[in-house]
Amino acid sequence: MTTTDTFAPALLGDQPGMLIGADWVRTPTTRPVENPATGRVFAGAPEGTVEHVDAAMAAAADAQRRWARRSHPERAEVLAAVVGEIDRYAEELARIVVAEQGKTITEARGEVEGVKAFFDFAASHHKYRPVGELIAPTRPGETLAVREEPLGVIAAITPWNYPAAIVARKLGPALIAGNAVVLKPSETTPLSALAVARLCQLAGVPDGLVNIVTGPGRLIGNALVTHPRTSMVTVTGSTRAGREILTAAAPSIIPVSLELGGKAPFLVFADADLDLAVEHAVQARFWNCGQVCTCNERTYVHRSRYDEFVARFVERAQAIRVGDPTDETAEMGPKVSAAERDKVAEIVHRAQEQGAEVVLGGGRPTGDRFEDGHWFAPTVLAGATNDMDVVQQEVFGPVLPIVPFDDYAQAIDYANSTVYGLTSYVFTGNLDTAMRATADLQFGEVYVNKIGPEDVQGFHHGWKQSGLGGEDGEHGYQRYIQHKTVYLSYRAGS
Known part of the structure; x- marks a missing residue:
C-alpha cells in the first residue's frame, strides 16, 4: 500500500546504531521496526544491554562536566546550530516519523516543526536569561546569592506517539541548563530519536552530551532509572509506566518528572458556537489517529444541543480521509x-x-487497501453514559463517546470524575461560564474555545495521575536545574 517498506533513511544508514559518546554502536541482535500502514518490517534497531547503559552514562558524565563550564550564550549557539540541521533534513526526518509511527506526512511535518521549536525556544529564551538571584543579606559586608546549577546526567524515556518532538522537548531544556542526556526511545519507534541525535552530532553538539540507547523498555529503562550516575529522570508515557518508574527511582531520592496519560473532557455548553465546537472536537479527537495524551477523549454536550451536535460530528468525521500516510x-x-x-x-x-x-x-x-496494517476507522459512540469504561479509561485511539449533560454542575462533575488531570476543553459563548469552568476544572491545562497543540513557551503539565513536574516554558526549564545558596562575607568599606 505504501512505499515506506523500502524506506532507507540516509541520516541513519542501512544499519542504524545507538549513539554512545562519539560512537554509533551496532549490536548482533536487532529489534524489527514495522511500518504500521502495512504491518511489514522495513528496518532493525539495535538491542541494547545494561552494559550499553553503563557506557552511555560514563560518556555523559564526562561530557557534562565540561559542558557545565560553558556559558548559557555558548550553549545556545550550539542549540541554534541544531535548529539549522533540522531545517536541512526536515523532510527526511518527517518521513522517518511516518515510516515507523504511521501518522500522515502533513502531521509529521508539523511534528518536525515542533522539534525545531523546542530547540529554538531553549536557545533563544535562555540565552541571556537571569541566572539565579541576589537576596538582601541580614548584615552589611555580606552577599546572599542563590545560584542555578545543572543537575548532571538526565535519564530520559520517550514514547512512540511523537517519537521526534518529545525527544527534542527533553533535550532542549536539559542541554541549555548544562546537563547531559541518556535517552531511551520507545522500542516501537526508535529511528526518529536516533535521527534527532544524528542531527545534534552534525550540528556540533559535543560528544557524550546526547546518548541514545535502544532496546527493551523494562531492561534499558530500569537500568537508566536506577543507575548511580543518574541525577534526574524525565518520562513521557503511560500512567502505569510512570508509577513503576517513580517506585524504581525512590531509593535514589532524585527528581522525577512524569508526563503521563490523559482523559481530556471536551465540554460543549448550550451557548457554544456549534460550528467551531464540532470542527475542533473532530480535530482534537482524530489527530494522530487519536494517539495524543491531550486528545478529546470524551465529549460532553448540553442536552439541548446533543442531537444536533452528534449528527454534525458524525457527518464531519465521515469526511475524514483515512489512507496511505505518505x-x-x-x-x-x-x-x-x-x-x-x-x-x-x-x-x-x-x-x-x-x-x-x-x-x-x-x-x-472497508476496502482492500486496509487489509494489511493496523487500521481503525474514525468511530463515534452515542448513548454513552459517564460510568462506562470507554468514558473513564484512556482509549488512545480514534474513538469518541459523546455524553449529554443537563446543567453546569453536572458538566463539571462529569469532567472531573476521572483519575486523570492533564488537558480539558471548554466551548461556550459566555465569559462567566468560561471563567467558572477554568477555576472548577481539575486539570493542568484548560483550553477555552480553542484546541492545541500547546505552545512551547507555556507549561504542559498534569494533575492527579497525569503526572508530576511538567514540560515547556520557564516552569519546564526549572525541572532541569538545582539551586545552590552562597553566603559571602567581605570586608566592608568605612
Whole structure:
C-alpha cells in the first residue's frame, strides 16, 4: 500500500546504531521496526544491554562536566546550530516519523516543526536569561546569592506517539541548563530519536552530551532509572509506566518528572458556537489517529444541543480521509501497532456491551487497501453514559463517546470524575461560564474555545495521575536545574 517498506533513511544508514559518546554502536541482535500502514518490517534497531547503559552514562558524565563550564550564550549557539540541521533534513526526518509511527506526512511535518521549536525556544529564551538571584543579606559586608546549577546526567524515556518532538522537548531544556542526556526511545519507534541525535552530532553538539540507547523498555529503562550516575529522570508515557518508574527511582531520592496519560473532557455548553465546537472536537479527537495524551477523549454536550451536535460530528468525521500516510491528502493514518489496534477494538466492544451505540466506524475501514496494517476507522459512540469504561479509561485511539449533560454542575462533575488531570476543553459563548469552568476544572491545562497543540513557551503539565513536574516554558526549564545558596562575607568599606 505504501512505499515506506523500502524506506532507507540516509541520516541513519542501512544499519542504524545507538549513539554512545562519539560512537554509533551496532549490536548482533536487532529489534524489527514495522511500518504500521502495512504491518511489514522495513528496518532493525539495535538491542541494547545494561552494559550499553553503563557506557552511555560514563560518556555523559564526562561530557557534562565540561559542558557545565560553558556559558548559557555558548550553549545556545550550539542549540541554534541544531535548529539549522533540522531545517536541512526536515523532510527526511518527517518521513522517518511516518515510516515507523504511521501518522500522515502533513502531521509529521508539523511534528518536525515542533522539534525545531523546542530547540529554538531553549536557545533563544535562555540565552541571556537571569541566572539565579541576589537576596538582601541580614548584615552589611555580606552577599546572599542563590545560584542555578545543572543537575548532571538526565535519564530520559520517550514514547512512540511523537517519537521526534518529545525527544527534542527533553533535550532542549536539559542541554541549555548544562546537563547531559541518556535517552531511551520507545522500542516501537526508535529511528526518529536516533535521527534527532544524528542531527545534534552534525550540528556540533559535543560528544557524550546526547546518548541514545535502544532496546527493551523494562531492561534499558530500569537500568537508566536506577543507575548511580543518574541525577534526574524525565518520562513521557503511560500512567502505569510512570508509577513503576517513580517506585524504581525512590531509593535514589532524585527528581522525577512524569508526563503521563490523559482523559481530556471536551465540554460543549448550550451557548457554544456549534460550528467551531464540532470542527475542533473532530480535530482534537482524530489527530494522530487519536494517539495524543491531550486528545478529546470524551465529549460532553448540553442536552439541548446533543442531537444536533452528534449528527454534525458524525457527518464531519465521515469526511475524514483515512489512507496511505505518505499521501499528501491523507488526514488520518493507522494505529501504531497491532497490539494498540486490538486494544482499541476491545474497548469499543466493551462499550457496546455496556449499552453504547456505534453510530460511525467501530472497526477496520472497508476496502482492500486496509487489509494489511493496523487500521481503525474514525468511530463515534452515542448513548454513552459517564460510568462506562470507554468514558473513564484512556482509549488512545480514534474513538469518541459523546455524553449529554443537563446543567453546569453536572458538566463539571462529569469532567472531573476521572483519575486523570492533564488537558480539558471548554466551548461556550459566555465569559462567566468560561471563567467558572477554568477555576472548577481539575486539570493542568484548560483550553477555552480553542484546541492545541500547546505552545512551547507555556507549561504542559498534569494533575492527579497525569503526572508530576511538567514540560515547556520557564516552569519546564526549572525541572532541569538545582539551586545552590552562597553566603559571602567581605570586608566592608568605612
